[in-house]
Amino acid sequence: ALHRSRPNPTRSLPRGSLGWPLLGETLEFIAAAYSPRPESFMDRRRLLHGKVFKSHIFGSPTIVSTDADFSRFVLHSDARSFVPSYPKSLSELMGKSSILLINGPLQRRVHGLIGGFFKSSLLKSQITADMHSYVRRSMASWPESAQPILIQEQTKHIVFQTLVKGLIGLQPGDDTTFLKREFQQFIAGLMSLPVKLPGTRLYRSLQAKKRMSGLLKKIIQEKRNRNRMFGPTVNDVIDVLIGDASGQLTDELISDNMIDLMIPAEDSVPVLITLAIKYLSDCPLALHKLEEENIRVKENKSIKGEDLQWDDYMSLSFTQDVITETLRLGNIIGGIMRKAVRDVEVKGHFIPKGWCVFTYFRSVHLDESIYDEPLCFNPWRWKEKGMSTSNFTPFGGGQRLCPGLDLARLEASIFLHHFVTNFTWVAEEDQVVNFPTVRMKRGLPVRVTRKKVACELQPYTRADT
Numbered sequence: 001a002l003h004r005s006r007p008n009p010t011r012s013l014p015r016g017s018l019g020w021p022l023l024g025e026t027l028e029f030i031a032a033a034y035s036p037r038p039e040s041f042m043d044r045r046r047l048l049h050g051k052v053f054k055s056h057i058f059g060s061p062t063i064v065s066t067d068a069d070f071s072r073f074v075l076h077s078d079a080r081s082f083v084p085s086y087p088k089s090l091s092e093l094m095g096k097s098s099i100l101l102i103n104g105p106l107q108r109r110v111h112g113l114i115g116g117f118f119k120s121s122l123l124k125s126q127i128t129a130d131m132h133s134y135v136r137r138s139m140a141s142w143p144e145s146a147q148p149i150l151i152q153e154q155t156k157h158i159v160f161q162t163l164v165k166g167l168i169g170l171q172p173g174d175d176t177t178f179l180k181r182e183f184q185q186f187i188a189g190l191m192s193l194p195v196k197l198p199g200t201r202l203y204r205s206l207q208a209k210k211r212m213s214g215l216l217k218k219i220i221q222e223k224r225n226r227n228r229m230f231g232p233t234v235n236d237v238i239d240v241l242i243g244d245a246s247g248q249l250t251d252e253l254i255s256d257n258m259i260d261l262m263i264p265a266e267d268s269v270p271v272l273i274t275l276a277i278k279y280l281s282d283c284p285l286a287l288h289k290l291e292e293e294n295i296r297v298k299e300n301k302s303i304k305g306e307d308l309q310w311d312d313y314m315s316l317s318f319t320q321d322v323i324t325e326t327l328r329l330g331n332i333i334g335g336i337m338r339k340a341v342r343d344v345e346v347k348g349h350f351i352p353k354g355w356c357v358f359t360y361f362r363s364v365h366l367d368e369s370i371y372d373e374p375l376c377f378n379p380w381r382w383k384e385k386g387m388s389t390s391n392f393t394p395f396g397g398g399q400r401l402c403p404g405l406d407l408a409r410l411e412a413s414i415f416l417h418h419f420v421t422n423f424t425w426v427a428e429e430d431q432v433v434n435f436p437t438v439r440m441k442r443g444l445p446v447r448v449t450r451k452k453v454a455c456e457l458q459p460y461t462r463a464d465t
């Protein structure tokens, strides 16, 4: 009894300040988040209190982790200890059955089905071919020099088409255009005030989701009918989910999840590509090396009369290093929020039930004791460094590790390949904004010139022969 009544030295909260009543340290956090160095909020507290500290942000007492092992432990714990935590407006919009919110066996089932499909050879060859054609079509319409194109918009358009094809099976056309328009309405409310009355932002977003859901349910019904008549076929994620025999995946759950699945993908992949192009514009040496690698493989392939396949893209080692370095430096998802559903102890720190934990990857990715000159874009550093450590987690980790991570890499590689082999370009001045989401302030305007070598975008004309 004597032993139990003694305060347990390992059960102490991390050091830190909870700030003002109600507001906590939210204003300081947001001020830093809007600046070019969002991690300055963490840096200051890290110096004072250590890599794991307590704070109070967005209405909740929160333990902020800039410690890779601590974060790893949290992300690898299951729903008995931690569950995802999103701002209220976001959870309203996603609904109760969203993959981003559900826990336990159903989350593992949906995650497994989606992840499995994204790894299948069918998806790989199909999505590579689809993306090729969308990229070519878009690039063929680009104006030369006089008028800049906005990389962020162009990539958004292409990535959305690819996503809708992979998830739902729709070719570009009226339905895709409809979904894109409604999806824009939908995400506009993700960071809004949690008030659902008619006329509010959140209300309009929910209406847009309803309209998307209507179309998706119709598509699901058509697919179910097709399967009944001709037997099951699997071409997209909806096909995978309606093929699940458990009976748990209702039309409602599937259609909602198709929309929620677009949230982590729709914005982050275009931003990844746009940031890569920004960093390459500022680093001619890396651009040159990337061009060389891509021109070489393009020539090899065209001698054989073949297009590049998924595996060809993934084995372009310098291109992959450019993408890895962009993920490290860009921190498209800076961190992940979890909520403790019971008292938990991690690495000697006590986390009370109901508190949030913010695993902040950005501080790890920019830590100078882990990465030399961390603010410098240096794809070469990955030649020796392994990626599979808890010091590199752009796609999260554990149970909810992003199932789209290879797809994101593929899409970035395809765009970069076609971009650098077909064009020279000059990027206009622009800057990275980090809050509420990472993006380029002006959308990265770029003036392009078509290369004068033979390429698929510029077939030989009579004058050439």
Ligand code: HEM
Binding pocket: 084, 099, 100, 107, 111, 114, 261, 262, 264, 265, 268, 269, 272, 332, 333, 336, 394, 395, 396, 397, 399, 400, 401, 402, 403, 404, 405, 407, 408
């Ligand atoms: C550069 C691009 C991307 C980045 C940086 C990224 C990042 C992440 C991160 C950090 C998570 C973990 C969230 C958590 O633990 O709560 C996640 C989850 C997820 N991502 Fe991605 N993602 C990207 C692209 C994609 C793509 C292309 C897809 C495919 C459509 C996708 C689908 C998902 C899904 C479904 C989850 C939730 C998994 C679950 O909770 O079980 N992501 N992503």
